[in-house]
Amino acid sequence: MRAIRAEKARRAAALERERTAKDAERIRARCQTLAGFVREAWHVVEPNSTFVHGWHLDAICDHLEAVTDGRINRLLINVPPGTMKSLLTSVLWPAWEWGPIGCPSLRYLTTSYAEKYVKRDSRRMRDLVQSEWYRALWPEVELVRAGESSFANTKTGFREGVPFASLTGGRGDRVIIDDPHSTETAESEAERTNTSRIFRESVPTRLNDPINSAIIVIMCWFSRRTEPVRRIISIEN
Numbered sequence: 461m462r463a464i465r466a467e468k469a470r471r472a473a474a475l476e477r478e479r480t481a482k483d484a485e486r487i488r489a490r491c492q493t494l495a496g497f498v499r500e501a502w503h504v505v506e507p508n509s510t511f512v513h514g515w516h517l518d519a520i521c522d523h524l525e526a527v528t529d530g531r532i533n534r535l536l537i538n539v540p541p542g543t544m545k546s547l548l549t550s551v552l553w554p555a556w557e558w559g560p561i562g563c564p565s566l567r568y569l570t571t572s573y574a575e576k577y578v579k580r581d582s583r584r585m586r587d588l589v590q591s592e593w594y595r596a597l598w599p600e601v602e603l604v605r606a607g608e609s610s611f612a613n614t615k616t617g618f619r620e621g622v623p624f625a626s627l628t629g630g631r632g633d634r635v636i637i638d639d640p641h642s643t644e645t646a647e648s649e650a651e652r653t654n655t656s657r658i659f660r661e662s663v664p665t666r667l668n669d670p671i672n673s674a675i676i677v678i679m680c681w682f683s684r685r686t687e688p689v690r691r692i693i694s695i696e697n
Contacts, residue, residue, distance in 0.1 A: 480592070480593050480596040480597060481596060484596065484597060487500050487597060488560065488597060491556070491559075491560040491597075492560060493521070493525070494521040494524055494525050494528075494552070494553060494556050495517065495518055495521040497552065497555075497556045497560055498511075498517065498521065498548065498552050499511060499513075501552060501555070501588065501593070501594070503593075504588055504591045504593050504594065505547065505551065505552070505584060505587075505588055506547075514543070516539055516543060517544065517548065520537060520539070520545070520548055520549065521548070523535055523537070524548075524549065524553050524676075527634070527674045527676065528557055528561060528563075530672065532674075533672060533673065533674040533675070534674070534675050535674070535675070535676045535677070536676075536677045536679070537549065537676070537677065537678045537679070538679055538680065539680070540680060541680055545638075545678050546577070546581055546638050546678060547581075547584070549636060549638070549676060549678050550570055550581040550585070550636050550638050550678070551581050551584045551585045551588065552588075554566070554568050554585055554619060554634070554636075555585055555588050555589050555594070558589065558598070558601050558613070558617060559589070559594060559597065559598035559601050560598070563617075564600065564601050564613050564614075564615035564617045565615045565616050565617045566617050566633050566634065567616075567617055567618050567619075567620075567631070567632045567633050567634075567668065568618070568619040568620070568632050568633070568634050568635075568636060569620055569621075569622070569630050569631060569632030569634070569635045569636070569666055570582065570619060570620070570621045570622075570635075570636045570637075570638065571621065571622050571623065571624045571627050571635075571636070571637050571638070571640070572623070572624060572637070572638045572639050572640070573623070573624050573625075573639055573640055573641050573642050574623065574642070575609075575623045577638065577639070578609055578621035578622065578623060579608050579609045579621065581621070581638070582608060582609045582610070582611070582619060582621045583608060585619060586603070586606055586611050586619075589601055589603065589613075590603060590606065600615070601613055601615070602614045605618075609621040609622075620632070624637065624640045624641070624655075624658060625658065627658060627662045627663065627666065628662060630666065631666050631667060631668050632666065632667070632668060632673070633667075633668050633669070633673050633674070634673065634674045634675075634676060635663060635666050635667060635673070635674070635675050635676070636676045636678070637659075637663070637675070637676065637677045637678065638678045639678065639679055639680075640655050640658070640659065640677070640679075641655045663675060
């Protein structure tokens with residue numbers, strides 16, 4: 461059975477390479493926009509789910525492209541749960557910058573209130589850039605280290621993930637904060653105060669370039685839970 465599964469996987473990989481090679485020019489052209497890359501890469505990151513477009517995805521993509529272009533470097537994304545905010549911002553966008561945009565030297569420091577979510581999105585991006593589809597289109601993005609929460613490529617780019625409470629080491633060109641506190645504890649005034657303190661004291665020092673590096677915060681829809689972070693970002697800008 462193991463040999464049969466291995467042969468099936470080998471044949472599937474070969475078919476994927478063949479399909480991608482035949483349509484490579486069109487795929488690369490469409491992937492020049494983040495929204496196009498999201499659609500093209502969907503079958504890799506979510507092979508068992510149908511992509512459902514929403515206008516909010518275009519809005520997030522436009523703002524992330526503005527970060528890529530250097531037009532903004534502070535971004536707070538507030539959308540409801542289950543609207544692809546983590547997958548888009550923490551998985552697909554960095555892979556897009558490395559490959560289609562040709563910036564594999566970019567370095568990402570990612571964090572969340574729970575280590576399991578840090579590892580989840582790190583694995584998803586790692587698996588994407590190591591997929592047959594991605595490697596066929598952007599072979600220059602080659603990993604030299606592929607850990608569960610940290611990996612690096614041959615162009616000096618890397619992605620490192622740490623829990624938000626431990627955000628005292630590492631630096632990046634993009635610091636991506638995906639839910640600094642949970643919905644269960646965010647109603648606590650003490651918890652919100654602690655989140656604000658960590659953000660204020662740790663996040664600005666984690667940037668490679670204090671002027672040009674970007675901070676992206678992803679949280680659920682605006683409420684008093686996001687007010688401390690929103691206020692800090694507004695002051696910094």
